[in-house]
Amino acid sequence: MQSQIDSYISAKNHWLSQQVDVEYPTPESLMGRKLYLETEQDVKYSVSEIESLLNNKVGLNVIEVDFHRLTILFAVLQASHLSDKPDNQNLIIEFLTQIILDNEYQLFLGFDGGEAVSALICKIDLDDRLAVLTDIVISKKAQNLFKTSDFASDVLQHLISKSLIIHKVIHPSWV
Structure with a gap:
């Protein structure tokens, strides 16, 4: 199973990396990619049955990112989690x-009281009835909540409400 996990994570990192494989990428986006990929090396992943992850529902308003302004909110949440240095962020x-x-x-945001407080990337493999949840971050303000x-759990509940059949979930190992 570890090789399957590694394959999914490698594919996600490749997808993200190719976002700046354009004719004239900005030097800042290339440096940002390097910083991002360096932080990803330390993340360990596990696989769980979906039922074991559905008990922790918070009740956040889960939104699938579908326009650029939400992508910016996603990026800001990710950056604040990945580095304490403003220049790196x-x-x-x-x-x-x-x-x-x-x-x-798909990129997802979690909103609490109208404020974006969490973010993640999701890939659904319908053939394997599997969800891959990566890059899960919580804002510093909401980490005590x-x-x-x-x-x-909230994102998985959202996916199930769309009639997706998911049996297993690859996710960062909870510490």
């Missing part, structure tokens, strides 16, 4: 705001 934001939305990978596993 700006580079990561420059990289992640280049994301072109598609059907293979709920955990990444809680937001994952």
Whole structure:
């Protein structure tokens, strides 16, 4: 199973990386990609049965990112989690705001009281009835209110409400 997990994560990182493989990428987006990929090396992933992840529902308003302004909110949340240095955060934001939305990978935000407080990337493999949840972050302000596993549960509930049949979930290992 570890090789399957590694394959999904490698494919996600490749998808993100190619977002700046354009004729004239900005130097900032290329540096942001490098910083992002460096942080990804330390993340460990696990696989769980979906039922074991559905108990932690917080009740956030889960929104699938479907326009650029939400992509910016996604990038800001990610950057604030990935680095404490404002210059590095700006580079990561420059990289992640280049994301072109598609059907293979979906970006999700969690809102509480009208404020974006959590974000993740999701890939659904309908053939394997599998969801891959990566890049799960919670804003510093909301970290005392709920955990990444809680937001994952809310997103999974959202996906199930759309009649998707999911049996297993690849996700960052909860610490």
